[in-house]
Amino acid sequence: MNFADSDVIAAILTRAGYAVCEGAEEADFVLINTCAIRDNAEQRVRHRVRELRALQNRRHQLRVGVLGCMAERLQSRLMAEEDNVSFVCGPDAYRKLPELMRGVRTNGDGSLAAVELSETETYADIEPVRISGNGISAYISIMRGCQNYCAYCVVPYTRGRERSRDPETIVHEARTLFEQGYREVTLLGQNVNSYSWGVQDNSCGFPELMERVASIDPALRVRFATSHPKDLSDRLLEVMAAHPNICRCIHLPVQSGSNRMLKLMNRKYTVEWYLDRVDAIRRYLPDCSITTDVIAGFSTETEEDHQATLDLFRRVRYDYAYMFMYSLREGTYAWKHLADDIPEEVKKRRLNEIIALQGEIALENNQLEVGREYEVLVEGESHRSKQQLFGRNSQNKVLVFDRGDAELGSYRRVKVNACTQATLLGELVQ
Ligand code: SAH
Ligand code: SF4
Numbered sequence: 001m002n003f004a005d006s007d008v009i010a011a012i013l014t015r016a017g018y019a020v021c022e023g024a025e026e027a028d029f030v031l032i033n034t035c036a037i038r039d040n041a042e043q044r045v046r047h048r049v050r051e052l053r054a055l056q057n058r059r060h061q062l063r064v065g066v067l068g069c070m071a072e073r074l075q076s077r078l079m080a081e082e083d084n085v086s087f088v089c090g091p092d093a094y095r096k097l098p099e100l101m102r103g104v105r106t107n108g109d110g111s112l113a114a115v116e117l118s119e120t121e122t123y124a125d126i127e128p129v130r131i132s133g134n135g136i137s138a139y140i141s142i143m144r145g146c147q148n149y150c151a152y153c154v155v156p157y158t159r160g161r162e163r164s165r166d167p168e169t170i171v172h173e174a175r176t177l178f179e180q181g182y183r184e185v186t187l188l189g190q191n192v193n194s195y196s197w198g199v200q201d202n203s204c205g206f207p208e209l210m211e212r213v214a215s216i217d218p219a220l221r222v223r224f225a226t227s228h229p230k231d232l233s234d235r236l237l238e239v240m241a242a243h244p245n246i247c248r249c250i251h252l253p254v255q256s257g258s259n260r261m262l263k264l265m266n267r268k269y270t271v272e273w274y275l276d277r278v279d280a281i282r283r284y285l286p287d288c289s290i291t292t293d294v295i296a297g298f299s300t301e302t303e304e305d306h307q308a309t310l311d312l313f314r315r316v317r318y319d320y321a322y323m324f325m326y327s328l329r330e331g332t333y334a335w336k337h338l339a340d341d342i343p344e345e346v347k348k349r350r351l352n353e354i355i356a357l358q359g360e361i362a363l364e365n366n367q368l369e370v371g372r373e374y375e376v377l378v379e380g381e382s383h384r385s386k387q388q389l390f391g392r393n394s395q396n397k398v399l400v401f402d403r404g405d406a407e408l409g410s411y412r413r414v415k416v417n418a419c420t421q422a423t424l425l426g427e428l429v430q
Contacts, residue, residue: 002068004139004188006033007128009067009094014129016098024055029063029101034070036154038327042070049082056084063104065089067097069158073331076113090115091144091159094123117145117160124169127176136379136409137184138177142170142209146190148228150255151266151338152298154329155190162190164197167204167212174213174220183377183409184221187213192224193231207239214243219411221377223247223396229254230269232277237284248285249319249396252277253293257312258305261298266333271312278316289319289395296354297326297347299338306350313357319365319395321358325351359421366397366419373429374399376414378406390423399424 009031010020024030030052035041049064056062063086066078072090079085087100093114100112122144130138145160146153174185187209189195195206204212206224214222222245229252240246252274256262259270281288294309313321325347328340374393382388382400390400391412399414400423406412413429 001141001188001190002033002035003132004128004141005068005091005094006132007130007139008123008126008141009033009097010129010131011126012094012097013101016101018098018101020129020131024052024062028061029065031065031067031097034066034068036069036073036158036329038324039329040327045070046082049085053084063087063101065097065100065104067091067094069154071113072115072117072158073154075115079113087112088115089113090117092116092118092121095121119161120163122163122165124165127173134380134408135180136182136377137186138182139186139188140170140173140177141165141189142187142192143189143195148191148268149266149333151264151333152295152326152329154332157331159190162194164189164195167197167209170209171212171216174222175216178217178220181409183219183411184223185213186223186225188225190226191228191231193227193233193236205235207233207236210236210239210246211243214239214246218245221245221247221394223249225251227252229274229277230267232280234280234284237280240288241284244394247396248288248394249291250281250285250288251291251293252281253322254312254316255293255295256298256301256305257309258301259308261301261305261308264300264338265295265298271308274312275315287395289397290316291320291322291396292316292318293322293324294354295324295326296351297342299326299334299341301326301342301350306353309354310357313354313361317361317365318358319362319397321354323351323354323358363419363421366421366424369397369416369424370419371416373413373415374426375411376401378408378410378412380408393424397424398422399426401426401428404428404430 021027034045052064065087066085067089071088078088086104096114103112143164145162146155147162149156193206197204376391376393376399378389378391382390388400389403401414414426415429416424416426418425
């Protein structure tokens with residue numbers, strides 16, 4: 001989400017005459033795009049802001065701006081608490097950035113905040129400037145905001161109401177990327193299954209949008225994130241099955257394996273519903289990988305609830321999971337009504353148990369891949385050796401292989417010879 005937002009910000013500032021430079025040492029402005037989802041994300045931002053102070057002492061013209069969800073959440077409080085921050089700008093106010101930056105220059109150190117949320121802003125007319133990409137794979141924001149109000153989550157407060165972007169602009173952006181040589185797009189939203197544009201005959205839901213983007217070219221891979229389990233429809237799975245270039249990987253955040261916890265979290269589905277969706281995925285797309293998010297130690301979570309999460313992990317056998325300790329966020333339903341009553345060390349122990357189990361499952365899943373062949377989109381040099389390249393298969397698994405004659409951005413067949421928990425090691429099939 002934030003990479004996509006940074007590219008929109010870069011586009012707005014490029015239009016206003018600014019240019020991206022190599023590093024903070026050369027910059028007149030350092031803009032930090034932030035996440036507010038957990039406290040440790042915010043602590044990292046504060047640390048970075050404080051580090052910049054030394055540089056500001058040497059280069060007095062350098063100004064620091066904090067953008068995104070943490071700016072939205074804390075507003076001018078952030079400038080009071082971190083006095084080297086000159087301005088803050090929330091996720092729906094990026095068009096105001098040039099004005100803010102001019103203001104900072106002309107008013108000396110006049111502190112400024114642009115944090116209004118919008119019910120309509122989607123930045124649909126802005127063609128993102130890809131500042132952090134590899135020229136092969138890009139993110140496309142298809143909607144903004146969220147109004148699911150999961151009890152623990154700050155997103156509805158920092159990113160505002162859900163709104164979808166005009167499909168014409170999405171298809172145009174994807175086609176332009178393909179023409180520029182990109183071979184993979186990931187359509188992004190907090191709950192892509194509730195994407196919706198237009199009315200009745202002209203309406204376009206997420207399956208229709210996927211159909212349109214996947215039809216641009218069979219050589220363009222299409223991914224998406226995130227799917228809320230309550231809205232994952234058979235229609236979407238049918239569309240995926242009909243388009244081999246829609247990648248066989250579904251991120252389906254479960255959060256907990258206990259119905260009592262799911263109710264308290266306001267997730268609006270049960271474990272039974274979730275498992276039915278997993279069965280549907282396996283029916284329509286037998287080779288599809290499934291990944292998830294989970295939270296350990298939410299309010300009142302018992303050992304029994306925790307065991308239910310471990311049981312669910314054993315049943316689904318995820319290929320990958322993002323695993324978090326519950327972090328109480330100011331302003332959420334849980335902050336107002338539910339005690340953060342699981343001691344830190346219990347949260348940590350439960351998280352570690354989930355991590356250990358998931359590690360075993362991921363390794364066992366990968367061992368089953370040994371001997372198989374996959375079409376891989378070659379994305380870059382391996383971190384370990386320049387002689388090796390890496391890419392991903394449709395299931396989003398990383399494969400590392402000897403470079404041979406493979407070129408970045410091409411599709412190559414790779415045979416898996418060995419694996420670790422996180423990576424498949426293979427060789428090019430000529
Ligand atoms: N919209 C997506 C998730 C966005 S946030 C969805 O609903 O699936 C990414 C993940 O962060 C969530 O899935 C959740 O697992 C985690 N998360 C959100 N709020 C959290 C909190 N307060 N503490 C710990 N983890 C949290
Ligand atoms: Fe947060 Fe729930 Fe919305 Fe995801 S669906 S962003 S977890 S409120």
